[in-house]
Amino acid sequence: MLKEERLQKIIEQIAQDNKVVLDDLSRLLNVSTDTVRRDIKELSDKGLLKAVRGGAIIGSPVHPHFKERQHIDTHHKKVIAQKALEFIKPGQVIILNGGTTTTAVIAALPRDINLTVVTNSFPVVSILEDYPHVTVFFIGGELNKHAYSTTGHETIEAIRNFRADVCLMGICSIDLKLGLTGFTYQESLVDRAMIETSKYVIALSTYDKIGASDPYYVCAANAIDVIVTEKDPSTTDLSGFKEAGILIK
Structure with a gap:
């Protein structure tokens, strides 16, 4: 799977579940957790999600009520x-x-x-x-x-x-x-x-x-x-x- 495809898949998963877990993504994308971690960091730096320990959560500009x-x-x-x-x-x-x-x-x-x-x-x-x-x-x-x-x-x-x-x-x-x-x-x-x-x-x-x-x-x-x-x-x-x-x- 190309990198661009992985990034898009991560975005789709977080839009669906509001969060993603490193181990789950590693299995889904068939890549190492280190690769997923780098992908998440790149998406986090772009403001598309928020990296947290063990995965990422949806990057919302509004704190939930x-x-x-x-x-x-x-x-x-x-x-x-x-x-x-x-x-x-x-x-x-x-x-x-x-x-x-x-x-x-x-x-x-x-x-x-x-x-x-x-x-x-x-x-x-x-x-x-x-x-x-x-x-x-x-x-x-x-x-x-x-x-x-x-x-x-x-x-x-x-x-x-x-x-x-x-x-x-x-x-x-x-x-x-x-x-x-x-x-x-x-x-x-x-x-x-x-x-x-x-x-x-x-x-x-x-x-x-x-x-x-x-x-x-x-x-x-x-x-x-x-x-x-x-x-x-x-x-x-x-x-x-x-x-x-x-x-x-």
Whole structure:
């Protein structure tokens, strides 16, 4: 199969399934995974898709709405939520951003836990209304109707009034060299403020976001203490992150 035919086939597959996997493409195209990886990089450089660890996803200029994202990778998010719970202890001050993964963690909390939660996420606040021993500080600002969260100068200034024990950060992407990056400028500024005001930072990330990047810088990779993913840490090739002192769960 000619290279141009391979590239077209990859584009067709990603248009059909919204994502492609290296091993699957290798079998489909009857070429090595290294060849497929180079093809994906070329298409990614042209903006026709977005390369991620193990394959690629559809390269959309529009980040999916919260309502759409809450139905994507639900099983993986539940696994991540259960892993993240081990870092949450009674009496802590927890700060967290908007997103479907952080919402999944909050939904998994024991109903009788005693916490202080600081957030800019409407869905998180909605869940915590029924938790009798959780004190909630909702950070106001400009409403992002797409993400059901607040952003802006007022949001960032309010965040700086807190000193959190743990930051639970739902992320868009993290790369060892490029750092933690976000899809929108305003949300990235809010995420940075949350990280800067926290003693311990936990990035909640499905595996395909690791090794990927987005347009807006949040922080260096080594500003993160833990990456929680749905994968078994013993089966993942994340040695670079481990060497940088980041715990993989």
